[in-house]
Amino acid sequence: MSWFPSFGFQRRKRELQEEIDAHLQMAIGDRMARGQSTAEAKTSALREFGSVPMIADVTREQWGWLRLELVVQDIRYALRQLRRTPGFTVTVLLTLALGIGxxxxxxxxxxxxLLRxxxxxxxxxxxxxxxxxxxCISxxxxxxxxxxxFATDTYYMFKKNLPEFEExxxxxxxxxxxxxxxxxAGPETVAKSMVGTFVSGNYFQMFGLSPAAGRLFMDADDQTGAPVTAVISYEAWQRDYAGDRSVAGSTFYINGKPVTIVGVAPKGFYGDRIDTNPPSFFFPMHAMDALIGASFFTDPNKQWAYIIGRVKPGTSLPALQANASALLKHQLATLQMFTDPRAQxxxxxxxxxLTPGGGGIQNMQNGYKDRLKLLQWIAVLVLLVACANIANLLLVRGMSRHAEFSLRSALGAQRTRLVRQLLQESIVLSCMGGLLGLAISYLGAHALLALAFPDQHNMPVAASPSPLVIGFAFALSLATGIFFGLAPALMAARTRPAGALRANSRTTAHGASFLQRGLVVMQAALSLVLLVAAGLFAQSLTKAEKVNMKLDTTNRYVVHFNPHGAGYKTxxxxxLYxxxxxxxxxxxxxxxxxxSTYTPMEANDWNSGVKVQGDPDxxxxxxxxxxxxEYFGAVGTHVVMGRGFTPQDTMNAPPVAVxxxxxxKQFFGNRNPIGHRFGFDDPLHPGTDGAHEIVGVVEDTTYTSVYWKNHAMYFLPLAQPAGLRTPGDPDQSVYAGAIVIETSHSIPGFEKVVGxxxxxxxxxxTILKFQTxxxxxxxxxxQERxxxxxxxLFGLLxxxxxxxxxxxxxxYTVVRRAPEIGVRMALGAARSRVIGMVMRGAMLQTVAGLAIGIPVAIFCVRYVKSQLYEITSVNVPVMAVAIGVLTFAAAIAGIIPARRAASIDPVRALRIE
Incomplete structure (x- = not known):
């Protein structure tokens, strides 16, 4: 019974002996390649292996350690080889680090x-x-x-009739x-502006969360008439209250109303979505009306809520989706808005x-998805260029070690051993580059966050690499090492010792190998694609920024504030204003x-259906x-017909609009709109189409985004109601959100003056946000910037x-052709002809890269034109500049070795052995 394991162990020992012999051969060949005699090489190599016990005496316990020692010696050898060529090593490491980073x-x-x-x-x-x-409310x-x-009633209907959800x-x-x-609450406390959100009482329970302090919401907190409570986020608790545990159970005044903080949310929980400014407080949704005057909470026609839940194991999602759709259709049929024939x-x-909810509500993800994917593809192209560059360097280095490989083969080294050693060197190199790349990625991610979110300091996005990112970098570096190390290793394995040892350097080999030239052509093609992309996005940004927005920014300041939060009634x-x-x-x-309620170029948009009196269709x-x-004058918008608002357009004056x-254009065509009336297209309030009389027309100022074309807008006096309000229904739109201030000159410290x-x-x-x-x-x-x-940056890299x-x-071509160039010059060839010969070869590779890169760049534009402003194809100036930059760089790269070739001493070149 014991014969089989003994036989297996003996076989492994024989394999190990062969591996040690290969190590010895490699060490001897390495020393002979450095100029040592055969005897010296053998002596020093055996001294290095003196600590290795005789294989015949190796026990099972020693076998594993011996294997490990041989692996360590392999790594040491690879590091020693890399130390001998510091220029090559530094170049490869920086190239790898930049590509992987x-x-x-x-x-x-x-x-x-996107993935978290x-x-x-x-x-x-x-x-x-x-x-x-x-x-937000519809x-x-x-x-x-x-x-x-969904409306509040719809949420409770789903909760009651969808038992497939645990919560x-x-x-x-x-x-x-x-x-x-x-x-x-307390003496000398200062009011702060913070963000909050409203959730159902089972919100934290549905997510399966535990409090960092105190407790989280219960269903009893989310009931009509219940005392108003809140949960503070862990980050706000630490940032603003230094983790004071007495915060849980204390009283805060939120918009002037007393609120009891019952607990602290767990660390790292920012709510149900990733946002540039996540909420600092969570409130029960039944407190919405008390805190922000949300009368819509009880209106079955007002949709305001997202719904997310945890399904029971084994639930059929298609069946659940069909059931939820049927329930919604039945619910909507009972609403007043669906009495309108168009709604029916x-x-x-x-x-x-139904969509996966593990990543939360995808508001921000959808906004950044396309651009982040584009950046990832661009970074991959840069990595391909870097890999091609490293492969070329390794090919050159491998060919320069031709004699060494030939000597090892002559000493009995197997081809698999040579391949393995070169792969080990490239993998060690790539792992070192991967570690450097990880450091660069850490710094780069911080820089990207600063560029992507310049004014945000509470982003729930960490720039520190996660285990997934570390695993990605390691896998990327390992794959890169294998990829660019395989070709040189296989070429070395094809070395024929006899022929290699007979050959000398006096050769007229024509240039670099086909593979090397192909890699250079690929680099040139990819570089052109990236340069064209850089030109298009730069041109798009310039066009977007130079759009005439009909706004005047000279000595203008924007101040955001919240009168409702300060306790003012409608x-x-x-x-107050x-x-x-x-x-x-x-x-x-x-x-x-x-x-005003909001200002032109902030991420805000209030909209409604419009119904013009006398035009029902x-x-x-x-x-x-x-x-x-004074709003129109403050933002620089000009009145082109009629009048703007006046101090006489008060709350009790006849409702007007601009x-x-x-x-x-959209509602009146060529007719004069002055004197016409319009209102909300609202089936819940029929007969409101005459709510506002048009008294003026302003020019088309850009609001929200320059990408928004044909943007119809109307303006109402701040103090007047929007539409014809029902008695007892407070008009929340009278609350302003911003002040635009024009000054005669720049005022130092103006933010403090405003505060x-x-x-x-x-x-x-308090000032919520101050900016010019x-x-x-x-x-x-x-994002465009x-x-x-x-x-x-990637294009230049x-x-x-x-x-x-x-x-x-x-x-490398010049070095290989040195004897040939020496012969030419000895026969009278002029320096200019030598330079032209070398430059011709370099530029032919560039032209080949251009021939491939131009159609590829033109083809790729179709995939990014949706992210470009009024650009649908590659235009001639961008393509011409990209071609010119690449050609100039290629000429500079080629002229240096060309001038070196023209400076070759013919006598010395002919003596090269």
């Missing part, structure tokens, strides 16, 4: 934004009802029938109606789409003070803003790598 940095963001699951229990079992990121039906936003929770599609004014036509289409705000205007006009240098949507009289030129002025009116009026108007507009191009800068590759191949 760029990919790992991008993948860090991809992983953190919520830090909750069993995220795979979470399912969201809905597949769109609609926001009373409109969906023409496509796809619903992702089903609701969360607000918006964050707290704007920043909240938060002040901890689309009611049969009503349905929901009946108090008209006097007049006080704000008067106080700011008292500041020397202030010219205009425009109070026209149904379109337009955006709207409420503003004070529309933009696109509104006139002091607001505090003098009411200590609870120019900064606000620039922030709308953050990120893409443009990174494609330019690829160009540099391609130039290094071309220089290396050309230099």
């Amino acid at each position: 760029a990919n790992s940095a991008i993948f860090t963001l991809v992983n953190a934004i 699951n919520l830090p909750v229990t069993d995220p795979k079992s979470l399912i969201r009802i809905g597949d769109r990121n609609d926001c 009373d409109q039906w969906s023409d496509s029938g796809d619903y992702s936003l 089903l929770a609701a969360t607000a599609s918006f964050y707290g109606g704007g920043p909240l004014t938060v002040r901890r 036509k689309v009611l049969p289409l009503a349905h929901v789409v 009946t108090d705000v008209e006097l 007049q006080t704000i205007v008067d106080r700011f006009h008292a500041i020397p240098g202030v010219l205009k003070v425009g109070v 026209l149904h379109k949507t337009a955006s709207w803003v409420k503003a004070a009289p 529309v933009n030129q696109e509104f006139v 002091d002025t607001l505090a003098s009116i009411n200590p609870n009026l 108007f120019r900064q606000q507009i620039d922030n709308r191009f953050t 990120l893409i443009s800068r990174l494609t330019s 690829a160009l540099l790598l391609a130039a290094i590759g071309l220089d290396g191949v050309t230099a």
Whole structure:
């Protein structure tokens, strides 16, 4: 019975002996290649292996350690070989580090934004009802029938009738109606502006979370008449209250209302979605009306909530989706909005789409998905250029070690051994490059976050590489090592000792190998593609930034504030706004003070259906803003017909409106709109089409984004109601959110002046955000600027790598052809002819790269044109500049070895052996 394991062990010992012999042969060959005699080489090699016991005496316990020692010796040998060529090693390591670092940095963001699951229990079992990121409050039906936003009654209906869910929770599609004014109870506490969200009572239970302190919500917290409670996020608890455990159980004043903080959310939980400014507080959704005046909470026609739940094991998702769609259709049929004939036509289409909920609500992911994927592909192209460059360097290095490989083969080294040794060297090199790349990715990810989110400091995205990113970098470096080490290793394995040892250096071999030339051509082609991409995105950014937005940013400042959070009622705000205007006009240098619900280039858009009186068949949507009289002048928008708002357009005055030129075009054509009336296209409030009289027309100012064309807008006086309100229904739109201030000159320390002025009116009026108007507009191009800068950086990096590759191949060609060049020069060839001969070979490879890269670049534009501003194809100037830059770089890379070739001494070249 013991014969089989003994036989196996003896076989392994024989294999080990063969491996040790191969090590000895390799060590002897290495020493002979360095100039030692055969006897010296054998003596020093045997001395190195003196610690290795005789194989015949090796026990089973020693066998494993011996194997490990041989592996360590392999690594030592590889490191010794790399130390002998420091220039080569440093070049390869930097090339690898940049290629792998760029990919790992991008993948860090991809992983953190697109691939990361919520830090909750069993995220795979979470399912969201809905597949769109609609926001924020809607009373409109969906023409496509796809619903992702739901009313309170619809949530409770789903919760009652979908037993397939273990838990089903609701969360607000918006964050707290704007920043909240938060002040901890106690003397000398200061009010702060923070973000909050509203959730159902079973929200934390559905996610399977435990508190960091205190407790989390229970169903009893989310009931009509229950005391208002809140849960603070772990990050806000640490950041603003230094982890004080007494926060749990204490009283805070939120928008002037007393709220009991019952607990702290677990560390790392930022809510149900990734957001640039995650919530600091969670409130029960039944507290919504008390805290932010959300009368829509009890309106069955107002859709405001996302719904996400945990399904029971074994649940059939298609059957669950069909059941939920049928329940929704039945629910919608009972609503007043579906009494409209147009709504009844689309009611049969009503349905929901179930989507995975483990990653949370995908608002931010969908916004960044396309651009992050584009960056990942660009980084992959850079890595391909880097791999081609390293492969070329290794090929050159492998050929320079031709004599060494021949000697080893002559001494009996097997081909597999040579392949294995070269692969080990390249893998060791790639692992070192991977570690450097990981360090670069850490720094690069921080830089990318700063570029992508320049004004955000609470981003729930960590730049530190996660285990997934570390694994990605390691796998990438290992695959790269095998990839670029395989070709040189196989070429070395084909070495024929007799022929190699007979050959000398006096050869007229023509240039580098086909593989080397092919790698240079590939580098040139990929570099051209990246340069074209960089040119297109730079051109797109320039065009977008130079759009005439009909806005004036000179000496303009934007101040965001929250009067509702400061405790003002809807009946108090008209006097407040007049006080704000008067106080700011008292500041020397202030010219205009425009109070409004929101400002042109912020991420905000209020919209509604519009119905023009006397035109019942026209149904379109337009955006709207409420503003004070000086608003148009403050943002630089000109009135082109009629008038703007005046101080006489008060709460009790006849309702008026100002529309933009696109509104006139869409709703009136060539007719004069002045004097016509319109209102909301609202089936819940029929007969409101005459709510507002048009008194003026303004030019088409850009709002939200320059990509939004044909943007119809109307403007209402800030103090007047929007539409014809039902008695007892408070108009929340009278609450302003921003002040645009125009000054005669730049005022140093103006933010403090503004803060002091607001505090003098009411200590609870705090600045939520202060920026110049120019900064606000620039922030709308953050993603475009990120893409443009990174494609330019990657394009230049690829160009540099391609130039290094071309220089290396050309230099190697010159070395191999040195005897031939010596003969030519001895026979009278001029230096210019030698330079021309070398340059011709270098430029032919570049031209071949251009021939491949030009059609590839033209073809690839179709995949990125959706991210370009008014650019649908590669234009001649961009292509010409890219070709010129690549050609110039190739000429520089080629001229250096060409001039070196022309300086060869014919006598010395002919003596080369």
